[in-house]
Amino acid sequence: MVDAHRTFVIVGGGLAGAKAAETLRDEGFTGRVIIIGDERDHPYERPPLSKGYLTGKEERDVVFVHEPAWYAQHDIELHLGQSVTAVDREGRSVLLGDGTAVHYDKLLLATGAEPRRLEVPGTDLAGVHHLRRLAHADRLRQVLASLGRDNGHLVIAGAGWIGLEAAAAARGYGAEVTVVEPEPTPLHQVIGPELGQLFADLHRDHGVRFHFGSRLTEIVGQDGMVLAARTEDGDEHPAHSVLAAIGAAPRTGLAEAAGLALVDRAHGGGVAVDASLRTSDPDIYAAGDIAAVHHPLLGIRLRVEHWANALNGGPAAARAMLGREVSYDRIPYFFSDQYDLGMEYSGWAPPGTYDQVVLRGDAGKREFVAFWLKDRKVLAGMNVNVWDVTEDIQGLIRSGRAVDTDALADPGTPLGAVTPAP
CATH class of the missing domain: 3.50.50.60 (FAD/NAD(P)-binding domain)
Structure with missing residues (x-):
């Protein structure tokens, strides 16, 4: 009771x-x-x-x-x-x-x-979408299926996680996709340029077009419907729908x-x-x-x-x-699935906080673990199509100790056995 x-x-x-x-x-x-x-x-x-x-x-x-x-x-x-x-x-x-x-x-x-809103002319047109709530996903799922059937074009503003996952979903339906991003690579403010390029290559391999170094300035329409999206450098991209994925x-x-x-x-x-x-x-x-x-x-x-x-x-x-003693010290963690790539990321290492990126595995085959380090201390790690290593990655982050980077890069050395720096 x-x-x-x-x-x-x-x-x-x-x-x-x-x-x-x-x-x-x-x-x-x-x-x-x-x-x-x-x-x-x-x-x-x-x-x-x-x-x-x-x-x-x-x-x-x-x-x-x-x-x-x-x-x-x-x-x-x-x-x-x-x-x-x-x-x-x-x-x-x-x-x-x-x-x-x-x-x-x-x-x-x-x-x-x-979701942050695009503050450009044309956002009131039918066919401009955001993706944050279930109702948004209900609608966008139907839109992507329709674009795929009709060879339609989707322009995505933003190459963050939501933008890239939506791009992968749209290509799965067969829609044409262009991603407009002001930074030089996808996910630039999250994983930096070193790994951002890998995601650009992944999406290009699946037919996505990127327009880096620019922002949308206008969504052009007719009779209330989207026709194109213009960027600040003067380019115009055909579009039947636009997804704003510029953060939250x-x-x-x-x-x-x-x-x-x-x-x-x-x-x-x-x-x-x-x-x-x-x-x-x-x-x-x-x-x-x-x-x-x-x-x-x-x-x-x-x-x-x-x-x-x-x-x-x-x-x-x-x-x-309830009055319990709590110290919330969870290592930040997220995951993403795009095409045949699955990844998990642990830690916090935005550009400017690290001085070295160490790779373990085969980046060309998209089967590797990346580590972001500062003074040889692991700040973050991302495993791509490599599984059951999150606990070890987070253990390295929690230790706060400088590590032997050669051992860190060696797939033959278990992560749990990576020794402190000599």
């Missing part, structure tokens, strides 16, 4: 919120647990939206965190299709769009992120209006939280895409927009809300 004298409210119906609710029950919390989400779908995971579901290899039900009946079975109250308009910290309540006030003893903000912004409006401490956008943005995912208000926590965590291992404040952070951050916040 639920104890109505204590109420924990979760704002956000994604993976972080659903896993937090699950953890609260698993840890023995008997009070009310309320999830408030502004989408009408039950809580779901986002990776399939640009991977298996978008490609047509998986069905829609694969995205959901739990079966619909699970929530009632575990006394989780769902308020779906309902927005939260304000947080009253003094009164410890959240205000819903219909005017209802919901009391909380502890509050978890897991509001996620929203943390949904921090509620936190900002409530006066919670935020992180400047120049430093990643988000809601500032400590290692226990607690905000500047001791009764409010944040997890997932919006949480800028003071990482106890890396020694920096870090905001991560990937599946594993929601999967692990929601439960960590739930335990902290």
Whole structure:
């Protein structure tokens, strides 16, 4: 039986919120647990939206965190299709769009992120898409299938993970694809130019055209439909649809209006939280895409927009809300599937933070592990079509020790046996 004298409210119906609710029950919390989400779908995971579901290899039900009946079975109250308009910290309540006030003893903000919009003429045309929510994926999947049948053209603004995965899905349907990216290689700000070129070659091998060093300046249409996309260097690309894949912004409006401490956008943005995912208000926590965590291992404040952070951050916040001692020191992790390439990335090493890239394996065959190092210390590792090495890669990162780079590059030396630098 639920104890109505204590109420924990979760704002956000994604993976972080659903896993937090699950953890609260698993840890023995008997009070009310309320999830408030502004989408009408039950809580779901986002990776399939640009991977298996978008490609047509998986069905829609694969995205959901739990079966619909699970929530009632575990006394989780769902308020779906309902927005939260304000947080009253003094009164410890959240205000819903219909005017209802919901009391909380502890509050978890897991509001996620929203896609950044193209700020160019023509974005109001039919055929301009974003990919963040399930409804976006529902629509885009149908569009890609149609483009494939009709030899249609898709222009993608942005060569990040979403842009590249969408490009792979579109080519799988047979659509023509052009990717416009201001940086000189795909994923430039994530894995740098050394490995970015590998992804450019992968997509070119599958018929994708790239237009590097430029941005979209206009989407041209007729009768409300997309006809072409123009870039700042004067080129025009035929297009029947355009996908904006230029990143996402943390949904921090509620936190900002409530006066919670935020992180400047120049430093990643988000809601500032400590290692226990607690905000500047001791009764409010944040997890997932919006949480800028003071990482106890890396020694920096870090905001991560990937599946594993929601999967692990929601439960960590739930335990902290229950008064457990929590130090959220997970190594950032994400994965991607594109054509016949599968990869996993662990760590944090954007351009400018490393001084060496070490490869182990055969990059030409796209079967290798790449390591980013600073002073011979492993900052990050990416395994491409090589499996069951994530734990060893993360162990090298956690050790913080300088390593023998020759051994690191040698496939004959087990990663777990790589010795400190001589």
